[in-house]
Structures are given as C-alpha cells and as structure tokens.
Amino acid sequence: MPSLTFPDFEAYSNAVNGIDGEMRVTGRSDAAWVLSTLEIGDIGVLHGMDGASVTYRGALHAARFGVYLSLPGSDTELEGEQVGDDGYIWMAPRQEMQGFTRVPARFLGVDLAEARVLGQAVRMGLDTQALYRTTHVRSNPQAVAEVVALTQRAFDVHAENPEAFAEPAAQQAFAAQITTAVLQCRPLPVCPSLAASRRGRPPLPRKEIVRRGIDHIQRSLRGEVPFSDIPFAVGASQRSLNRAFGDAFGMAPRQFYVVERLHAIRSALRSARPGDTVTGICARFGVWDLGRMAALYSRLFNILPAQELSRALAAQAGVPVVARRR
Structure with a gap:
C-alpha cells in the first residue's frame, strides 16, 4: 500500500495492525506521521516515521512475533536499552513492551506468524522457548542490515509492481528469507539434544x-x-x-x-x-x-x-x- 500520512498520533498509532498499545506525545509535533504497511502472506512489514518524540507501551496479539528496527537518525530506547544498528527488539506474543524516543523516530517492523517462526527455529536448531521472551537482540551490523535491506526492498518491489507478491510461491519465498534473516541475528545456543548429536x-x-x-x-x-x-x-x-x-x-x-x-x-x-x-x-x-x-x-x-x-x-x-x- 502507499504511504499514509496521518493528522495526529492517535490515528497513526491505531493504524498499526496486530498490536494493542498506547502512544503519548512528549515533544512538539510539527512533522507528519507517516506509515506504510505491506502484507505478504503471513508476514507483515511496516515502515513508520513518527511526527514527534513519544512514549509507548503495548503488546503483540496472540500467535504473532514481532521485530522493531531503528533507522538512522532515531534515538530510541525500548525495554531499557538503546536500539542501534547492531540489533533489534524481539517482541513475543502478548508480552508488554515499553519504550520512548528522544526525537521523531524512523523505524521498520516485521510481523511474523508464530508457526512459521517456530518451524524455522527448529530447523536451525534454536531454543524455541527463548523466543517467548521480549528482549533486545544484539548481533553484528551486517546481519541486522540484511533484515533492513530485505524489508526495504519488499516495499520498493511492491511499489514498482503491485502484483509482485500476488503469487503464493513469491509470498512463501519472501517469508522464508525474512524469517531466516531475523532468526540468524539471534545469538541463541543450539538445542542440547542437537548439540549432543553433533558433538x-x-x-x-x-x-x-x-x-x-x-x-x-x-x-x-x-x-x-x-x-x-x-x-x-x-x-x-x-x-x-x-x-x-x-x-x-x-x-x-x-x-x-x-x-x-x-x-x-x-x-x-x-x-x-x-x-x-x-x-x-x-x-x-x-x-x-x-x-x-x-x-x-x-x-x-x-x-x-x-x-x-x-x-x-x-x-x-x-x-x-x-x-x-x-
């Protein structure tokens, strides 16, 4: 969908699907509130530009995981930690998250189906129980940049060709790529049983x-x-x-x-x-x-x-x- 510009932060916040939350403006609101969302099969991607500094608290809906990535020029703290280019905030279903921005923020979001994430995590040998904790995931900037690049490219491709993701196979391909890129950033240990089999x-x-x-x-x-x-x-x-x-x-x-x-x-x-x-x-x-x-x-x-x-x-x-x- 094209970028939507909202007259105020309430309408902007309410337009974000899959999450229940409250936003409070803490600074002067002179800039536009702009939001772009794209549904690709069971994956949602989001690009937002806040119109002012804010505080925020909210939780994802059931059966959904989420990723919040801060873009350059932002000054954002979530879950008590600064979000930079070396990581992202991993959001578990139904777990409340709190944070604030010091300046109008720019960010990307990825909304992931629980079943897809768990299936990929098992194939990668990751500890699935750790996925159910909202946390700040730190990784190398190159791995995080891959998630950012895939998300931004999806918007570009859709803008060039609105039918690009009409085919189920194209949806599945993108979903598999973005899910793997997100999980590869997580410094999680291999499951003990899998580690034992490999030792x-x-x-x-x-x-x-x-x-x-x-x-x-x-x-x-x-x-x-x-x-x-x-x-x-x-x-x-x-x-x-x-x-x-x-x-x-x-x-x-x-x-x-x-x-x-x-x-x-x-x-x-x-x-x-x-x-x-x-x-x-x-x-x-x-x-x-x-x-x-x-x-x-x-x-x-x-x-x-x-x-x-x-x-x-x-x-x-x-x-x-x-x-x-x-």
Missing part, C-alpha cells in the same frame, strides 16, 4: 558437502525447502560450504543457487504455454524481486525474460521470430 562428529568430506548442498538447492528450486536452510540441511558451517563449493565450482553456494534458478526459469520460459506470464513463472521458483532477476537474466543470457517468453509463445503459434541484433 564428536567427524567433518564431512568436500564431495559429500557438495552433494548434499546440490540436493538441497534442487529441492529449494522445487519449492520444497527454503534455500537459506542449506547449512542446517547439509550439516556443515557456512564457511565449509563456501570452501567446498568454491573448490568444486569456483563460486559460493548462493551464487550456484542463483545460476541454477536462472537456468530453471529459462527452461520454464522456453516451454511456456499461452496464458503464462513472467511473473507467474518466476514465482514458481520463489522469485519476488523481478527487477533484479531480469537484470541477472539479461546479463547471463543476453535477452530479457519477457523477450524469452514472447519468442517461445510466438514459436508455438508458428509466428516467425526475427533475430535480435546484438
């Missing part, structure tokens, strides 16, 4: 890491698992994965995945049927950022996805295809 285990041979990695990548292309689960599915660290794929293919697992996905999309475009669209075909492979995908596709195959589709449909219809000048 003393000999390192995997390089060929086995690659074999398992390729198998996981192919399953992710079929929509069976999220690509981001690869370290847990393979049973190797990201560093070991990078080294094994680098030795085998000269690229990291993510690059290998991107190349495989582009080739899968190319095959699907070339075998398209009337009524197929680039958006629909790409959504089958979990692509929601069509602009970036098209740029990568063009760079690799020297043709845009839309042109590839047009050629395929024209060939099926028996329409002569004019060779494109290079």
